[in-house]
Amino acid sequence: MHADPGRNVSLTKGLFVTFEGGEGAGKSTQMRLLAEALSARGYPVLTTREPGGSVGAEAVRHVLLSGAAEPFGVRMEAILFAAARSDHVEEVIRPALKEGTIVLCDRFMDSSRVYQGITGNLEPAFVETLERVAVNGVIPDRTIIFDLPAAVGLERARLRAASDSPDRFEKEQLETHEKRREAFLDIAEADPGRCRVVDATRPADVIAAEVLGLVESLLPAEGNPQLSNTEKAQ
Numbered sequence: 733m734h735a736d737p738g739r740n741v742s743l744t745k746g747l748f749v750t751f752e753g754g755e756g757a758g759k760s761t762q763m764r765l766l767a768e769a770l771s772a773r774g775y776p777v778l779t780t781r782e783p784g785g786s787v788g789a790e791a792v793r794h795v796l797l798s799g800a801a802e803p804f805g806v807r808m809e810a811i812l813f814a815a816a817r818s819d820h821v822e823e824v825i826r827p828a829l830k831e832g833t834i835v836l837c838d839r840f841m842d843s844s845r846v847y848q849g850i851t852g853n854l855e856p857a858f859v860e861t862l863e864r865v866a867v868n869g870v871i872p873d874r875t876i877i878f879d880l881p882a883a884v885g886l887e888r889a890r891l892r893a894a895s896d897s898p899d900r901f902e903k904e905q906l907e908t909h910e911k912r913r914e915a916f917l918d919i920a921e922a923d924p925g926r927c928r929v930v931d932a933t934r935p936a937d938v939i940a941a942e943v944l945g946l947v948e949s950l951l952p953a954e955g956n957p958q959l960s961n962t963e964k965a966q
């Protein structure tokens with residue numbers, strides 16, 4: 733516990749936390765629960781999502797998720813994702829971190845590595861270049877990867893809302909979703925300082941307690957300013 737509820741806590745530098753994993757893994761649910769828990773402890777919190785999160789990026793989101801860009805190929809899609817991310821980073825995420833906000837983002841650069849890089853078969857150098865340009869030093873301090881068998885996630889996503897028809901990426905084969913699951917686990921293994929894998933098959937409240945612990949451990953002891961990855965990169 734870092735603060736009394738009802739008290740405003742000011743972080744000298746913000747904290748950037750991203751939520752990654754397959755469809756229906758519980759990213760959006762857990763991001764909401766974490767935002768509530770941190771706000772209740774008095775921290776300033778901003779929740780956002782990709783693709784989208786800024787005015788420019790939300791305009792591109794529709795093009796990407798409707799499948800309108802799909803006929804033009806995965807390179808085109810990857811560049812559009814990067815364009816949206818760049819706008820989101822510069823217009824929303826970086827300014828919020830500078831103000832000391834905890835920024836929680838539903839999908840970020842690891843989704844591009846996995847969806848466009850691994851299952852899109854894009855050359856790694858191309859994906860890495862786009863990532864570098866788009867994030868421009870704004871690297872998550874903590875990435876939580878929600879791990880779940882693809883079939884379970886897709887079933888959850890299907891049940892989510894009757895009106896919620898599957899988007900361009902949800903429609904793909906189970907095999908593709910399993911490949912993505914493995915790719916997220918590979919990212920976690922390659923970057924253990926930033927990433928944590930959470931077993932997403934458990935009840936939401938159990939997961940939420942673990943997620944809060946994973947983020948609280950990065951928050952400063954009171955009066956002890958912390959340095960986000962973004963600041964270190966500058």
Ligand SMILES: Nc1ncnc2c1ncn2[C@@H]1O[C@H](COP(=O)(O)OP(=O)(O)O)[C@@H](O)[C@H]1O
Pocket residue numbers: 753754755756757758759760761762888889891892893932933934935936937939
């Ligand atoms: N731990 C959980 N156990 C069972 N169902 C869950 C759990 N977490 C979320 N759900 C449900 O699964 C569906 C997908 O969750 P959501 O948070 O939207 O996933 P994502 O954002 O990763 O696609 C929602 O209907 C949600 O209520």
Ligand SMILES: [Mg+2]
Pocket residue numbers: 759760761838
């Ligand atoms: Mg979601």
